[in-house]
Amino acid sequence: MLNTTLSDSLEAGLPPAAPETHAESENPWSQYHVIRRNGTVVPFEPSKIAVAMTKAFLAVHGGQGAASARNREIVDTLTKQVIASLQRNRAGGGTFHIEDIQDQVELALMRSGEHDVARAYVLYREKRAQERAATRQARAPEHAPALNVSDNGVLRPLDREKLRATIAEAAAGHDAVDVDAILEETIKNLYDGVPVDEVFKSAILAARARVEIDPSYSRVTAGLLLHTIRKEVLGEEVAQSAMGQRYAEYFPQYIRLGVEGDLLDKNLALFDLETLAGALKAERDTQFNYLGLQTLYDRYFLHLKGRRIELPQIFFMRVAMGLALNEIDREARAIEFYEVLSSFDFMSSTPTLFNSGTLHSQLSSCYLTTVADDLASIYDAIKENALLAKYAGGLGNDWTPVRALRSHIRGTNGESQGVVPFLKVVNDTAVAVNQGGKRKGAVCAYLETWHLDIEEFLELRKNTGDERRRTHDMNTANWVPDLFMKRVMEEGEWTLFSPSDVPDLHDLYGREFEAAYLRYEEKTRTGEITLFKRIPAVSLWRKMLSMLFETGHPWITFKDPCNIRSPQQHVGVVHSSNLCTEITLNTSDTEIAVCNLGSVNLAAHMKPGPDGTYVLDHDKLERTITTAMRMLDNVIDINYYAVPKARNANLRHRPVGLGVMGFQDCLHLMRVPFASDTAVEFADRSMEAVCYYAYWASSRLAVERGHYSSFKGSLWDRGILPQDTLALLAEERGGHVEVDTSATLDWDSLRAHIRQHGMRNSNCVAIAPTATISNIIGVSPCIEPHYRNLYVKSNLSGEFTVVNEYLVRDLKALNLWDAVMVSDIKYFDGSLARIDRIPAHLRELYATAFEIDPKWVIECAARRSKWIDQSQSLNIFMTGVSGRKLDETYKLAWLRGLKTTYYLRAMGATNAEKSTGRGGELNAVSADAVSGMAAAHAPIALPAAETVGDVCTLRPGDDGFESCEACQ
Structure with a gap:
């Protein structure tokens, strides 16, 4: 047992409060204070955490030799980590209760193993x-000390009944929520003279700490956050029940404020x-969970x-008004657009949400460029990156066109330094131009496998080697021709x-590429080409997979399917995908593709159903989909284009x-496991429907607005739809395409309509990661399986407990949801596989991403891919990675005709093992000591983050896990 503990040290070691001095005002922690258990408020001193934690390690491990140095x-x-976590929760200063600090210490110890x-x-x-x-019970009853709150410098008694009513309104409709427990926890974290805004912050923290008890608490927390947002925006506390009228009153004032403040068009x-004010539906405010609303508040809502x-x-x-600016009946269209957004039926991407209706309406998500092989063009491309990234574009x-290392430079009679030094400049530009100060710049460089x-x-992403030839902040991707994959399959050589x-x-690409490549290989044998290197194709393939596992990069994308299946092959070539590997559009020296x-x-x-x-x-x-x-399509005409080449192409x-x-x-609604043939079939049928209605909508827009200018000669014009191009791919490859080709909808009628009226859009469908917008509306990202059933998500807005509501x-329903179950699920890192008292069919239904064989993810993707005219952001999740498993998985992706893959999410097979013995033992300690769910508010204990190689951490929300929010 600990003789001197963190609990004692953290509290007893804090000095009494003292008047602030000039030196303290320069202290970055001067805005933070700690509430002790006796209610006194003292300055926050981070050094006390280190002292207390050191004593804990000494008590358990002693302090001798190498172990002592390691412990330090x-x-x-x-x-x-503890300080960073605390600071995220109080970014602008505030107070921490001593229990909150100890919770974070416990969480940090667990995460570190x-x-x-x-x-x-x-x-x-x-x-x-x-x-x-026991001590409190033995004492004579005491009256609770009076609490006063400071409201604009004026002290007044805390109105507990009003506070309770505010919490109760946020909890309306959620029977599992204990309003009094939130109230009690809120008041525990207050002190005499606390600013009134801190009262509601305390209520938010009290509610969100109980999310793991029941997911309903997430919506209650959102309701309390709404209360503080309303107070900030409207200047006074307003009940949700009164917001129907207040929305109508405030909306015209908001437009005036935004226009006068140079924010709105x-x-x-x-x-x-x-x-428009009359069309606003205040009741839809209650749809949000806490993560979604906090994300909007922190990063999307305009401010003056x-x-x-x-x-x-x-x-x-x-957002809806900004997209309806050019419509004839603008009000009707704005209301139509508002309906699909506010109901969460459809969500525009982040750049559109950021900028629609503003003075800088850069609404597009992705830009694709080709870099020409001369110095002026290279630096023009880097400049274009900066301009496009400024307003939240992903690049x-x-x-590939840039000559390789040791290539001859005729202008100077020297030798080229190759591609890598320029990529270092691209990397640093992405860091410097951080998307208007809202989030990190984001770019991905593509290179063909024969370069x-x-x-x-x-x-490039390794943590060892010459730092001048490393790019730790940008993404990289392989642009792989089919011929290389054939050589790998045949164990041939590659030049x-x-x-x-x-x-x-x-x-x-296709057979023309293969013929030209063979001619160039022959020239190396005759001496006409002297700068080349010949290696076993399998050797290079192994290195590609090895680096993918070690660093998370480069991603593997396939050149030939992207081009052979492109509707726009008559006017150009697809030379790369985008930042998130779902866009496949033509690029050239004169065109920057935009999506x-x-x-x-x-x-x-x-x-x-029936x-x-x-x-x-x-x-x-x-x-x-018709509205979406x-x-x-409206985005294209309204959009701000920082670069003329992007405007012309779009x-x-x-x-x-x-x-x-x-x-x-x-x-989950269908009660279907992800790893099942039924799930694969649903992937097929649901994507068939989405694409069918999207292509119909574009063709009908063409009737109204005219077809896009390069329509003639496209595959659309020739009556060839995306699913038809699988046969073209098989023909070009000479086989090596194994995909189900079944269909259920009336594609012949659509094909005829397109041939007669055209398409408004050259490309219509691409599945982006939806990293942020899925958080906003509270659903799983894009096409991915659930990461875990219970975990802590970290992002720029703080830390959020995420619980699978369906589970x-x-x-x-089975009377299995209790404190012990919460403890067990936390202990097993959100997995149910080893919790025997959960029925087997539920363990299968709620299997997490790393418990699902990656072949199921690929099979679902292959069924979707046949309908999509672009591509999909496809993460691969894998436990117990081996060279053989990687090889089989990515070869299967190629054989299924996939155009692109995205991150490899890898986790060691032994990750779930714990050193504390039987499952749930550690976290069940405090839970067993109290009744019901009372102790389940303790922080979720997670293991150390899993690692993809040496840089890519997989704790949800870390930059390595949600890097593609630049698109969505």
């Missing part, structure tokens, strides 16, 4: 809590604001001089060239990328 390093690291120290700490902490409770003031001026429904209407750069610099390109010697390979994204919430388009099971609601889906495609071809999210939610519902 661990303490330093863990202290920084220091289970012995954590276990002893949990036991001792529980013992001390019992001792304090002045044309928004020309709308019939009274009509540090004060937010938007509320949720006004935010959605502003994909094709670097002589490919081996060094593969190592690397400089593009300055083989310039046409860049623009060739505009938005995603349908599939889960919102499910309905109970037998009670959920099915896809085709009528609603068609209505939503109009919104996306207006000429008019591509858009309609995607989906909530696929896993649909499977909780099922466990409640």
